[in-house]
Amino acid sequence: MARRARGTSAGLDRHRIATAAVALVDRDGLERFGVRRLADELGVDPMSIYHHVKGKAALLDAASEAVLHEVEIGAAEASDDWAEIARRTAHGYRAVACRHPRVFPLVVVRARTSPVTVAAVERLVTAMRAAGLPDRVVADTPGVLFGFLNGHLLARTGEGPEVPAPVGEFDAAAHPTTAALAPLLSDVGSVAEFDRLLDTVLAGIRVSAASG
Amino acid sequence: MARRARGTSAGLDRHRIATAAVALVDRDGLERFGVRRLADELGVDPMSIYHHVKGKAALLDAASEAVLHEVEIGAAEASDDWAEIARRTAHGYRAVACRHPRVFPLVVVRARTSPVTVAAVERLVTAMRAAGLPDRVVADTPGVLFGFLNGHLLARTGEGPEVPAPVGEFDAAAHPTTAALAPLLSDVGSVAEFDRLLDTVLAGIRVSAASG
DNA sequence: GCGGTAAGTTCTACGCCGTAGGTTTGCCGG
């Protein structure tokens, strides 16, 4: 990769760097990611990157932030049904997780409290409160919903086997019930499964509101 | 650290190595973990470790496996109430996550399908089936339960601020509902909060069974 | 006893990594 002369601009900025970082992680995985590889990808000296991003950690932050910005709520405000808002938010979140499976672990452990997330939470809790749900339940909802989303999507988008079943190969004789249930888990990772599980969680929130 | 002569035994084995790895990650964090540091800790040459564990990745696998083995179900079999079994399993899992907060991310992304997990799942689904819950719901339960557990505990045991609120500092004016709810989130990270959220999830499973 | 063998440990070396510090270059206001 031929480098430019010393003073000429490479057109680097934080956004371009973050985008390239996401692409690189998507292609090669988190393990292989590094400042030098990213610099190669950008046709740039490694140290040039440091003029826009503080270090590798900040680089990963920028990447996960960029991915999070891709989330589209999809006209969530058009509805005032809180469950519908929750479902659309969840599906938007799932879509990015599937689009960037190798960056998603970064999103989970890093960019909490991102503006995007905060805004989504605000929309959801506002709708729930307007619907008259108890504050206790409304306040707990983000924790349970994003807890489920992060954990589930992490399991379903991981680097594991092609279809990472919740329970992989196992001794069928020692675990008869699991074995008997296995046929029902044929759609692991599908939208249908995601919807079923999500509805279970939302149902829990609903009955907590009714019985609390 | 004085090394022993070349042929003398260092008393290394997989278990001792895994234990030391867990201790090292607990103390210094994942970022600082490395084969050389672990070797120093064990008073041993780095390469000696490679005769018992294949490489760094396998080392991390061993560490997360060791942590997972610490989970105690706590007489879960004494009860035949599936919800009680789920609660005890969840609390055992949480206890480990709190005891080893810096190893837990490893447990989440790696040791899925560990024997310990598989056995716990088998106990749970067997009890649920015996209680007459629909197979569809029983089969989906591990996914929703461990999805929630992994995601939630990851958020609550992360390296973030002292009290990693689900929504950190934010513009109170721009997010009035979240701000209004903030006082209700004073117990973030506590067992009480964990119990509330867990009960919400279990309630969802229960009503799915009733209405499915 | 004794030579042979296998296992466990250490040594050496290679290529890669993140990044601190210094150098070069083009641009732009004066």
Add this chain to the structure above:
DNA sequence: CCGGCAAACCTACGGCGTAGAACTTACCGC
């Protein structure tokens, strides 16, 4: 035309994971 500045580059350092070889010891059939 010039002086400063921002942006990019170059060099270098210490640390990393680990392949391969060298060495020491324990053990076993004889």
